[in-house]
Amino acid sequence: MVDDTTHRATFEAGLAKRKRVLGDEYVERSLGRTSEFARPIQELVTEYCWGGIWTRDGLPDKTRSLINLAMLSALNRGHELGAHVRGALRNGATVEEIQEVLLQVAIYVGVPASLESFRIAEAKIEEMKAAGEL
Numbered sequence: 001m002v003d004d005t006t007h008r009a010t011f012e013a014g015l016a017k018r019k020r021v022l023g024d025e026y027v028e029r030s031l032g033r034t035s036e037f038a039r040p041i042q043e044l045v046t047e048y049c050w051g052g053i054w055t056r057d058g059l060p061d062k063t064r065s066l067i068n069l070a071m072l073s074a075l076n077r078g079h080e081l082g083a084h085v086r087g088a089l090r091n092g093a094t095v096e097e098i099q100e101v102l103l104q105v106a107i108y109v110g111v112p113a114s115l116e117s118f119r120i121a122e123a124k125i126e127e128m129k130a131a132g133e134l
Helices: 004-023 024-032 037-054 061-072 076-091 095-108 110-129
Strands: none
Touching: 004 024, 004 037, 004 076, 061 076, 061 095, 061 110, 076 095, 076 110, 095 110
16 A cells, blocks of 8 residues: 555656746746646646656656647647647647647647647647747
8 A cells, every 4th residue: 555655746746847847937827826626636646647747757847848738728728738739838849840740630639629729739839938938
């Protein structure tokens, strides 16, 4: 059985990774808006997704980010896609690499999913440019 110390360590590692990928301000704002009802899912995501998977050595963060863009596009999860466009750019992906992933989505998932993902990605890229983040 896993003890609370192990859970806490994985959560803390996940929180650090999440902040590094998405940005301190974004994560703090996201967690700060979390209701008591939604807090358990945020904790689960931080511990297992970010602490258990994103901290693994098997893939570089940039690759994980590009994979996420394709999966989130396929699942039509626009809000999460926008967050992960930010993360991909922070992880060293280029705008051109993001375009290539979204073009791949058009062929294997469908043009409507790709068009929506291009709209979301472009808006996030422009937002980051306007904020001086790119």
